[in-house]
Amino acid sequence: MSEFKYTGEEVTVELVFNVARLLEANGIPCILINDCMHDIFGFDVAVTDIEFVIPDDLMDKAVDVLRAADFADDPIVPQGELKCRPFRALCERARGRDITRFEPIHWFHLAGEDAPDEFHPELCLHQKSDYFWNLPDLVLGPVNENDPHFMLATDRRLPGMMYYGRLNVDIPPIKVPRPARYVEAMMLLCARDAHTRDRGAQWALEIQLLRDLYFDRGCLDELLRMECFYPQFQVWWENLCEDDTMPANEEGYVTALRWMEEGYLPDTLFPWLCEEEDPFPGYNSPRAVITELA
Numbered sequence: 001m002s003e004f005k006y007t008g009e010e011v012t013v014e015l016v017f018n019v020a021r022l023l024e025a026n027g028i029p030c031i032l033i034n035d036c037m038h039d040i041f042g043f044d045v046a047v048t049d050i051e052f053v054i055p056d057d058l059m060d061k062a063v064d065v066l067r068a069a070d071f072a073d074d075p076i077v078p079q080g081e082l083k084c085r086p087f088r089a090l091c092e093r094a095r096g097r098d099i100t101r102f103e104p105i106h107w108f109h110l111a112g113e114d115a116p117d118e119f120h121p122e123l124c125l126h127q128k129s130d131y132f133w134n135l136p137d138l139v140l141g142p143v144n145e146n147d148p149h150f151m152l153a154t155d156r157r158l159p160g161m162m163y164y165g166r167l168n169v170d171i172p173p174i175k176v177p178r179p180a181r182y183v184e185a186m187m188l189l190c191a192r193d194a195h196t197r198d199r200g201a202q203w204a205l206e207i208q209l210l211r212d213l214y215f216d217r218g219c220l221d222e223l224l225r226m227e228c229f230y231p232q233f234q235v236w237w238e239n240l241c242e243d244d245t246m247p248a249n250e251e252g253y254v255t256a257l258r259w260m261e262e263g264y265l266p267d268t269l270f271p272w273l274c275e276e277e278d279p280f281p282g283y284n285s286p287r288a289v290i291t292e293l294a
Contacts, residue, residue: 006070008111011121015110016050019066019123020174026065028058029138031150031175033126033182034102040176042159042219043209050110051102051124053131055138062125063106071108071123099198100189100270102126130269132185135177142173150175159219179220180228183210187236192265196273211240 004018016036023030032040034051054062067073104124111120128138135149143150151157153174177185186203193200213219229237259265268274 004069010111011047011050017174019050019052022065022069023052023054023062024140026061027140028054028062028065029140029175030054031132031138031177032153033131033177034124037176037182038209040153040158041179041210042213042217049122049124051104051126053126053128053138056127056129059105059125059127066108066123071110073106073108099202100193100196100200100273101202102131103269105130129266131189132177133266134185134188135181143175147178149178149181151178152176157220157222178228179210179223183207183224183237184230184233187233188259188265191259193268193270193273196268196270198273207240215241 004022009015016032020030020032030052032051033053035045035047035049036051038045039047063073102124103126104122105127106125108123109120110123128135138150142152145151145155153176176182183206186206189203190200190207193203210220210224214221214224226234226238
């Protein structure tokens, strides 16, 4: 098992690696998402938090492992509460200003401040079933280049080198979702949260970021081609090639409606944001739309 102990380091590639190695050494497979993943994919973003997705049934074990490694998750004292990003999200929910977003099941406080808001960074843990139910079970250890779902952050097909882009080859394995699988997961989240107040705007933004990397900056060329996507997602991605709005056009709505009708989508994580009106105005019902356009 890893003997790593957290001693107040700020967010670096080495810290990301040490957390991933600590989790996996204790039998907890993980994939990296959000800021760090965006950076690895080549998007010019300030890396603030470290966020991992882990199996649902290993969440309690992961919390125990990280506490034992001296990561702090004590309640924030009142004068510091607004410096904690996840705590701020809870405050916004209480005030009715919440939006769809990645919400960690558990988080730990890291050193440093992120100007200009002066939030301190967080180490966040997310349940796989909340956002990536379309992916197979996470596994320990590295994955090979032909894995259809996950890839290493050192993969040669990722752009450049840190910062921004793939990690140096001497960094031990850190796993991320393959870009196409990530986009597909965000499409599913757009559909799942179509009835919420913001229509799943965060998930649409995630897709927009990768679309811009692919179409505007020429990154991820081998990883976001049409053939990289599963058939049920290809029409949606094809339409995004021509229209950068999300959902791109009527086909996106129809796809979401079909998934709803087929029971492919779990319940939203944000029931307090749900609205009664039809998220697809102008359509009588999912069945009517699918029948009409079939």
